Amino acid sequence: MxxxxxxxxxxxxxxxRPSVRDFVVREIPLYEANGAGEHLLVLVRKKDLSTFEMVEILSNVLGVRSAQIGYAGLKDKHATTYQYLSIPRSFESKLSACGEVLEKRGIKVLECRAHTNKLRVGHLKGNSFFVRLxxxxxxxxxxxxxxxxxxxxxxFANYFGDQRFGRDGQNYHEGEKILENLRTMRDKKIARFLLSAYQSHLFNLWLLERMRLNAMIESCSPKELMSHIKNYGALDSVLRDEGVVRELRAQKQFFKLLHGDVAVHYPYGRAFVIDDVSAESARFAQCQIAPSGALCGKKLISAQGVALEIERAFVDSRLREAGSRRYAWVWVQDVAYTYKxxxxxxxxxxxxxxxxxxxxxxxxxxxxxxx
Incomplete structure (x- = not known):
């Protein structure tokens, strides 16, 4: 796409081109290890390994079930990445003894401290990056x-990256096949991963649609917009109202908020449905909130009104995953650069x-x- x-x-x-020298990723942890408990919070450096490959190596070398290894997020394969893992504390001595073996496989243990709970997906603040162009x-x-x-x-627009969809970009097709009972997976973790790739694909399609709409509102006059808008259902009548179009064009940010959009407090917080577009547009411009798109599932907070007219085309009710909202727009931080x-x-x-x-x-x- x-x-x-x-x-x-x-x-x-x-x-x-991503490589261990030109692409470095460092996980920003949500919390520090507290020094006590039944788990180990382990900081590792891996090279040219996906997170799944790293977990498999650790499982085989340490003799720990892969399901017992926790991680906060999936990290890029073709890179040098620093991320946190959790393993049961009972494997501490084995981990210490296998340092050389792991390092030969591309994994270096940098820190290891006791902690009370297993690391879960999402237990991180973010990631810092180094790239060389x-x-x-x-x-x-x-x-x-x-x-x-x-x-x-x-x-900028917060699309899922192409690597989310596998080497050939087809992971979301496999997820859809699982929904249609055309494919079965013994490994539940892989099945969930493929289903989430399908969720991600639908989100990207929705975001692309909204970005096209934003570009039209930004570049077209109200009269030009009237002649271009087609196949938007309830939006047809809304966007043919010159007053409404002027209100949308008056929003300072590129991504135009619609009545019924679901926004989320930024960089984290509760989701809410937008009623007062003018007031929320001002908060959006100040990076206090951001619009969100649907990761469809059974607990999804749905958009309403006009915004729902676009969103419903990219929601698959067959998905029984938890469902959530994803920021459609994010801000980059701590930017620094050097040109040589x-x-x-x-x-x-x-x-x-x-x-x-x-x-x-x-x-x-x-x-x-x-x-």
């Missing part, structure tokens, strides 16, 4: 710097909230598909 972003500069030409001319580097400064203030003209390389560091993809941020920055 070709993503649509809000910056309109011509694509920035450079070379970036190569073959970047001075002119292209200046374009990148200008775009970085804009993105620091504006934020003698080697035509730029090094960029930044941090993102949990669940956001560095590769998606790079796509927004470069204004072209990642890869």
């Amino acid at each position: 070709r993503k649509l972003f809000h910056l309109t500069h011509s694509p920035i030409e450079c070379y970036f 190569k073959k970047l001319t001075p002119i292209q580097a200046q374009k990148a710097i200008n775009a970085l400064e804009i993105l620091k203030a504006s934020g 003209p003698e080697v035509a390389q730029m090094e960029i560091t930044f941090s993102l909230p949990k669940g956001s993809y560095a590769t998606v941020f790079l796509e927004a920055l470069l204004n072209k598909p990642f890869g």
Whole structure:
């Protein structure tokens, strides 16, 4: 799926391929180990391994069931990544004894402390990143710097990254087959992963639709918009109202809020349905709230009114996962960069909230598909 972003500069030409040298990810923990309990909170560095591959290696080397190994999030394979794991404390001596074996397999144990509970998915604040862009001319580097400064203030669309969908991009198809009883999976963890890929695919389609709508509102006059809007159901009549279109165009941010959108306090907090668009638009511009899209499931807080007219096309009621809302828009933090003209390389560091993809941020920055 070709993503649509809000910056309109011509694509920035450079070379970036994730590798252990040019792509580094560091998990920002939600809490520190408390020094007591039946689990170990372990900080590891892995290279050229997916989180699933790392868990399998630890399971085989330590003799611990993979289900007993906890992690807060999935980390990129083609990178050097630092992340936290939890294992039962009864394996502490085995972990200490197997350090060399693990290091030969690409896993280095950096810290190990007792903790009271198993690490669960989502138990992190976010991630910090280092990327190195190569073959970047001075002119292209200046374009990148200008775009970085804009993105620091504006934020960007929070798509799921392509790696969410597997090497061939087809994981979501497999998830849909499971829903249709066309495929069965013995491994429940893999089955849940494929189903969540299908959730993610639906979210990306919804976000792309909203970004197209935002671009039209941003670039078209009310009269031009009337002639372009088609197949939006209840939105047809709304967006043919010049007064409403002017109100939408008056919103300072690119992503236009609609009545009935579900917003979430940022960077974390409760979800609520937007009633006063003008007031919430002001809070959105101040990074206090952000709109959200559906990760459909049985506990989903649904949009209402006009916003629901778009959302319902991307909700599959067959999904019996928990269901939640995902930020449709996020802000990058701690941005720093250094350009080295003698080697035509730029090094960029930044941090993102949990669940956001560095590769998606790079796509927004470069204004072209990642890869």
